[in-house]
Amino acid sequence: MKFTRKLAFNLFAWAIVLAVAFPLFWMLVTSFKPQFELFRRPPTFLPETFTLEHYWRLLSGTNFMIYFRNSAILSTVTTLVVVAIATVGSYSLVRFRYRGRESLAFIVLFTYLLPSVVLIIPLYLMLVQMGLSNTILSLVIAYSTFALPYALWLLRSFMAGIPEDLESAALVDGASRLGAFRDVILPQLLPGIISTALFAFILSWNEYLYALVLVNSDSARPLTTGVMNMLVSAFNIEWSLLMAASVMMSVPLIIVFAFLQSYLTRGFGAGGVKG
Amino acid sequence: MNPARRTRLEREYALLGAILIAPTVLIFCAVIVYPLVSAIYLSLFQVFTPTLEGSWVGLSNYRELLGKEEFWTSLLNNIIWTVGTLSLQIIFGVAMALILHQNMWFRSLARSLILFPYFVSTVVAVLVWKWLFNDLYGIMNHLLIVSGLTDFPIDYLGTMPNAMISVILVGAWKYFPFVVIAVLARLQTIPDALYEAARIDGAGPISRFFDVTVPQLREVLVVIIMLRAIWDFKEFDMIYLLTGGGPITSTQTLPLLVYKEAFKLNQMGMASTYAVAMMAIMLVFMILYIRRTRSEEDT
Incomplete structure (x- = not known):
């Protein structure tokens, strides 16, 4: 009796979970089907003929690799810059006393919530005037508008979780402030830094609006707008190819999910949803 | 330690603190504060995007905005979308969190699968759903026809009210994991003693849910709702x-209106006016959220 109830609950729960995950399963399945199999009625649940031709064509016959490289450079640079600045910035915000510190924390939170459509027009004008339009650098600058407040806000709450006594002990032992930061705070903060870096990377990897407005050449286009362009410009839409592109685009995310998922959920707790 | 030395050390620390925050402040000023101020400034001009030639028009953009029907319909769409998708996110999110909180088989795998849509790129999510929604070969229409719910393929994105419903549903699918994770984290901190006490007092599972779980979740739900609403x-x-805002402008929300005005109709001044108006509307929620976070930190 107890077991049947447990079984019923598990079946019910897994039915919902699988329904939520179904679109992603369907993306994977479609990407392995040959084009003609897509039009079969009723649709085949698993690919009847398993093929990697779409992946091959994506890598050899389209601009996908260029977009992928652009996205990788863009997200890595944004993440490194933003996390480095935010780490020392949050250290200052949490552990130092000076005038304007409180209002600065307020501005960080405010910009963390600010819609990008407000900033995009002046940013566009600014970057065009600087002659940076259609470059990866322009996107790094634009992405820092959301990634930096986000990273600061996350790291600030991770930093606040490190006991102040640890630092004081190091100072009493004769360490300088920066020495204590390097030897005591940074090792303690490392999990927080990894969380923040993952979030910053994923946010940059997925960004669409700035890329749409600021970059209009294939040499600097990231994956998001690049893949959407493949959809729009194709004469007849090849869904298998697009699904293969979607899978490839999610590869970094799948890697993060497989190995570093605990850092993602930790970031949630720090990102202002502590109830 | 003599007082003079202490103040010297404190001064040194204040200086170090300022140096460490300097890069942040510089970048903030360059890419956020300056653009924000110029957005407000631009909203007082009429600017033609391709030539970037502008002329001062004062507040007349704002006067035009108040009389413009498109602004009000976009605002209405924006509210429908936000309320619709947010309610679904909360309902599904809390329900899913309660399920995942139970002892189910392969729980961590289930959690990963639920979490994935939130982190996947919107571009990927949209491509997948467009394929599911495809009128001729999409699996959604196939399932609906086979199950006898409809005789004809449904046009999910090209007609109203289907387009709005579809957008709200896909939004709920993509963003409800956020609610799941936040609620789940809170559920795990509710002390078992509370449930134990309620059980001793004779409360059944349903009254335990309403008398113990719901009050414990209220705080976190308020925060989630404000954050997700923004x-x-x-x-x-x-x-x-x-949908691109279509059919015609049926699903056009304010951010889409700003984009269209600036980069399709080439009126950057008017677009800035829309953006500033939108920010003013959001400001109410933003201030509520910020005040709440700050009062929480002080306690």
């Missing part, structure tokens, strides 16, 4: 990519 309100990618 983020859903400013959503651009998903709606733009799914």
Whole structure:
């Protein structure tokens, strides 16, 4: 009796979970089907003929690799810059006393919530005037508008979780402030830094609006707008190819999910949803 | 330690603190504060995008905005989208969190599968859903026809009210994991003693849920709702990519209106006016959220 109830609950729960995950399963399945199999009625649940031709064509016959490289450079640079600045910035915000510190924390939170459509027009004008339009650098600058407040806000709450006594002990032992930061705070903060870096990377990897407005050449286009362009410009839409592109685009995310998922959920707790 | 030395050390620390925050402040001023101020400034001009030639028009953009029907319908769409998708996110999110909180088989795998849509790129989510929604070969229409719910393929994105419903549903699918994770984290901190006490007092599972779980969740739900309301309100990618605001302007929200005005109709001044008006509307929620976070930190 107890077991049947447990079984019923598990079946019910897994039915919902699988329904939520179904679109992603369907993306994977479609990407392995040959084009003609897509039009079969009723649709085949698993690919009847398993093929990697779409992946091959994506890598050899389209601009996908260029977009992928652009996205990788863009997200890595944004993440490194933003996390480095935010780490020392949050250290200052949490552990130092000076005038304007409180209002600065307020501005960080405010910009963390600010819609990008407000900033995009002046940013566009600014970057065009600087002659940076259609470059990866322009996107790094634009992405820092959301990634930096986000990273600061996350790291600030991770930093606040490190006991102040640890630092004081190091100072009493004769360490300088920066020495204590390097030897005591940074090792303690490392999990927080990894969380923040993952979030910053994923946010940059997925960004669409700035890329749409600021970059209009294939040499600097990231994956998001690049893949959407493949959809729009194709004469007849090849869904298998697009699904293969979607899978490839999610590869970094799948890697993060497989190995570093605990850092993602930790970031949630720090990102202002502590109830 | 003599007082003079202490103040010298304190001064040194204050200086070090200022140096460490300097890069942040510089970048903030350059890429956020300056653009924000110029957005407000631009909203007082009439600017033609391709030539970037502008002329001062004062407040007349704002006067035009108040009389413009498109602004009000976009605002209405924005509210429908936000309320619709947010309610679904909360309902599904809390329900899913309660399920995942139970002892189910392969729980961590289930959690990963639920979490994935939230982190996947909006572009990927939209492509997948467009394929599911495809009128001829999409699996959604196939399932609906086979199950006998409909005789004809449904046009999910090209007609109203289908388009709005579809956008709201896809939005709920993509963003409800956020609610799941936040609620789940809170559920795990509710002390078992509370449930134990309620059980001793004779409370059944349903009254335990309403008398113990719900009050414990109230705080976190308020925060989630405010945060998600702000983020859903400013959503651009998903709606733009799914429907482009169409059919005609039926799903056009304020962010889409700003984009269209600036980069399709080439009126950057008017677009800035829309953006500033949108920010003013959001400001109410933003201030509520910020005040709440700060009072929480002080206690």
